Amino acid sequence: MKEIITLEMKSNETKETINWENFEKLLKTIENHLKIEKSFDYLGIGQKLLEKLKEITLSLFDYFNKEEINKIVIERNYGFGEEWSKSIDLSFESGANFGNSIAIPIAYEFKPFLIDFWDKELASKPGRIFRDYMFRTYLAIPHEFVHCLQSKTKQLDKSPQNWIAEHDACYLGVAFLNWMHKNLPVETKNQLFPIDGFFEELILYSLDLAVGLFNNFGNNNTDFLYKNWRDSFGFDYPNDDDPNVVEGVPFYFKSRLGIEAFFDETNLFQTQINICFKNRTGVLQEQKMNIPKEILIDSSKSDLPILISSLKEEELKDFYKQIKNEI
Ligand SMILES: [Zn+2]
Numbered sequence: 001m002k003e004i005i006t007l008e009m010k011s012n013e014t015k016e017t018i019n020w021e022n023f024e025k026l027l028k029t030i031e032n033h034l035k036i037e038k039s040f041d042y043l044g045i046g047q048k049l050l051e052k053l054k055e056i057t058l059s060l061f062d063y064f065n066k067e068e069i070n071k072i073v074i075e076r077n078y079g080f081g082e083e084w085s086k087s088i089d090l091s092f093e094s095g096a097n098f099g100n101s102i103a104i105p106i107a108y109e110f111k112p113f114l115i116d117f118w119d120k121e122l123a124s125k126p127g128r129i130f131r132d133y134m135f136r137t138y139l140a141i142p143h144e145f146v147h148c149l150q151s152k153t154k155q156l157d158k159s160p161q162n163w164i165a166e167h168d169a170c171y172l173g174v175a176f177l178n179w180m181h182k183n184l185p186v187e188t189k190n191q192l193f194p195i196d197g198f199f200e201e202l203i204l205y206s207l208d209l210a211v212g213l214f215n216n217f218g219n220n221n222t223d224f225l226y227k228n229w230r231d232s233f234g235f236d237y238p239n240d241d242d243p244n245v246v247e248g249v250p251f252y253f254k255s256r257l258g259i260e261a262f263f264d265e266t267n268l269f270q271t272q273i274n275i276c277f278k279n280r281t282g283v284l285q286e287q288k289m290n291i292p293k294e295i296l297i298d299s300s301k302s303d304l305p306i307l308i309s310s311l312k313e314e315e316l317k318d319f320y321k322q323i324k325n326e327i
Pocket residue numbers: 143147165166169
């Protein structure tokens with residue numbers, strides 16, 4: 001490690017430095033607090049984000065119709081609560097009602113088998129579903145908002161799993177979040193991201209999720225399919241009957257693209273939105289696109305395995321050991 005952070009925490013009551021044992025207790029208390037139902041207002045978070053996304057879109061891009069954009073609302077994804085509907089019930093949905101609805105799943109209402117499925121198959125760490133869904137709400141609302149814009153501009157994706165539309169939503173969802181984090185005035189940002197460091201924590205969550213899915217679903221075959229999809233800007237997508245695209249793989253691809261797009265940081269938000277929306281309507285497969293090289297993800301920099309290799313476990317262990325010795 002090049003740099004070691006020294007951490008000192010003092011008890012409010014005794015004013016004494018907290019030792020490692022108490023620090024672990026504190027972490028457990030926080031973890032348990034996150035398991036309390038209704039700690040997070042998913043719909044409220046979604047509402048605030050949506051209002052800001054509408055404002056940004058209308059102020060920066062004059063080709064969107066104001067009246068149409070303002071029709072988009074946040075709703076609840078009630079789900080079906082059945083075994084067959086697990087993936088649907090866990091998802092954020094959009095596109096219903098002529099692209100006017102973004103539906104948020106309420107994790108407090110999930111049945112135990114659904115929580116079990118999330119924990120075992122998709123979560124990066126089990127037992128944190130309420131917190132996971134708070135972070136997922138932040139990541140999903142800009143993504144679903146992009147789907148609404150696709151609907152408003154009458155874009156139609158004829159691939160079975162909407163691979164092109166999904167590509168753009170993952171890629172631009174992160175671009176919206178990044179733009180908000182970098183450009184909104186501090187007071188507005190404080191309303192959206194509740195505490196200092198929250199945005200960074202959100203990105204760490206997103207990275208953690210992608211790494212977990214990479215460990216579950218990453219192999220030579222899925223890697224080949226993923227890179228074709230990413231590097232063709234969504235156009236070269238897997239066949240629907242491809243045996244490698246099992247349940248969970250599309251979620252892995254989307255999570256991976258989101259985090260790679262974040263670390264790519266092109267700072268070309270307006271170009272990214274214009275490429276995907278300006279004068280783009282109708283069946284997406286039928287249109288040739290001229291993608292400027294600078295907005296494609298630079299895989300020599302932000303390919304997920306490269307990001308993972310920069311998080312060397314041994315170094316992290318050393319880091320924690322040092323923290324432990326310090327307190
Ligand atoms: Zn989507």
